[in-house]
Amino acid sequence: MQRKTLLALTLVFILVLAGCTNGPVDGTPTPEQPSIPDGLSIHYINTGLGTSTLIKEANETILIDSGDWQDDGDHVLDYLRANGIARIDHLVSTHPDSDHIGGQAAVIEYFEEEADGIGAVYDPGVPATTRTYDRYLDAIETYDVQLYQTRAGDELPFAGADVRVLSPPEPYLANEEPNENSIVLQVEHGQAGFLFPGDAAEAGEEYLVNEYGNSMNVSALLAGHHGSNSSSSAAxxxxxxxxxxxxxxxxxxxxxxxxxxxxxxxxxRAIPTYWTGTHGDIVMHSNGSALTIATQREAPTESARLRKGEPIEPEANEPVKPRTVIALSTGKANSPAGPDSGPETDTGHETLSITEINADAAGDDRENLNDEYVTFEHMGDQPLDLSGWTVADDAGATYTFPDGTMLDPGDELTLHTGRGSDSATDLYWGSTQPVWNNAGDTVIVRDTTGTTVLEEDYS
Incomplete structure (x- = not known):
């Protein structure tokens, strides 16, 4: 894709399309949450109805949308203040629906009047005739914030990661229907990739697939249109x-x-799924080669069991806690094998066994995480490829085997809970807290199709 310079819009042009009125407000702070470590962090904020995502690296920030109009940005502003955000460098309005730009006016007013300002606003240029949209434009005009019409091929100047705009194209899709012409952002940080499709539906997703295909590096996908059947197509x-x-x-x-x-x-497709409705705020931290996923609540991540979790409201002020680490050394964890898959290998459905589960580490479990481990043995007569397979506990904490994880017949492999350097015989989950319950738990191994290969209880 050729790089383009973003085209600055004058506010007068947008005001011709939809007028402005008054009305931004701010919210109230909540208890301070633990700081996120250095690197790129993606914060999927639990706004209830609506969506909002904060992207942070060092001292630079992107805020994508701000939730529903009914809380007028309160949930988002509470979260930003609790996390010490003093400036929004890039404020992205994916499309004019009121459950996405509901807090934009309040966010602009707060950061312009009480913090360090808004660097620029990015808008697809498809207007709406709602009061929420009017107030959003009015806030941009009042505080003279730079406004950019944003289209496919643009790039946001963000030092901590590559941020590309994949959609909407020129001309617009589907007769300028707002959802289909959502700003779609792809963010890449080392081997980690994140896709934010707004409310893009059939036409928008078809454009992405036809234009970019499997060249999109997507470690984490924000499901389009809040998990509506109109989006997240098989293609x-x-x-x-x-x-x-x-x-x-x-x-x-x-x-x-x-x-x-x-x-x-x-x-x-055995894709682990996190839901703000049960997990609350979700924070992913990338160091370029692995994702650490933290949530407010521990809840199922298997799509079929997602609704078995307990509901959590946006007002919940519990801190996020690390739940799992996904190694990204392979790129895409669930890539299907091609027609030529190399030498014959075992499926592992009958040949992988557990030889030892050490859930109770010596001394304080939290200070001796690598003495908490599970040891696997391959009992087959062909090599066993564990690439992309997962190990999970009963609560849904999940580890993904890195690409190239192979066991020859008779080989043993130990998965330690803590951090360390992977080798042919020892892998490290990278968790900052114990995974396996001392009083009893279940070790669940699944292959890349999501089929349970091995399940063993202990007490």
Missing amino acids: LLDATTPAVTVISSPYDSQYGHPHEEVLARLAA
Whole structure:
């Protein structure tokens, strides 16, 4: 894709399309949350109905949308203040729906009046005739914030990562229908890739697949349109092969989000799924080669069991806690094998066994995480490829085997809970807290199709 310079819009042009009125407000702070370590962090904020995502690296920030109009940005502003965000360098309005730009006016007013300002606003240029949209434009005019019309091929100047705009194209899709012409952002940080498709539906996703295909590096996919069946198509999932998916919608969504058809498509591809409705705020930290995923609540991540989690409201002020680490040394964790898959290998469905589970580490478990481990043995007579397979506990904490993890007949492999350097005989989960329950738990191993290969209880 050729690099383009963003085209600055004058506010007068947008005001011709939709007028402005008054009205931004701010929210109130909540208790301070733990700081996120250095590197790129992606914060999927639990806004209830609506969506909002903060991207942070060093001292630079991107805020994509700001939730629903009914709370007028309160949830998002509370979260930003609690995390010490003093400036929004790039404020992205994916499209003019009121559950996406509902807090934009309040965000602009707060950062312009009480913090260090807004660097620029990015808009697809498809207007709406709602009061929410009017107030958003009015805030841009009032505080003289730079506004850019944003189209496919543009890039956001973000020092900590590569941020590309994949859509909307020129000309617009589907007769300028707002959802289909959402700003779609792809963010790349080392081997980690994140896709934010807004509310793009059939036409928008078809454009992404046809234009970019499997060249999109997507470790984490934000499910389009809050998990609606209009989005997250089989074609998009197969083109992007995400290692993990996030759904932003309330537990009791009046629209039934996430729809069962979407959950079925995710389950068929064994894609771990995090839902703001049960996990609360979700934070992914990338060091360029692995993703650490933290959530407010521990809840199922298997799509078929997603609704078994307990609901969590946006007002919950619990800190996020690390739940799992996904190694990205392979790129895409769920890439299907091609027609020529190399030498014959075992499937592992009858040949992988557990020889030892040491859930109770010596001394303090939290200070001796690498003495908490599970040892596997390959009992077959052909090599066993574990690339992309997962190990999970009963609560849903999940580890993904890196690409190239092979066991020859008779080989043993130990998975330690803590951090360390992987070798042919020892792998490291990278967790900052114990995984295996001393009083009893279940070790669950699944292959890349999501089929349970091995399940062993202990007490």
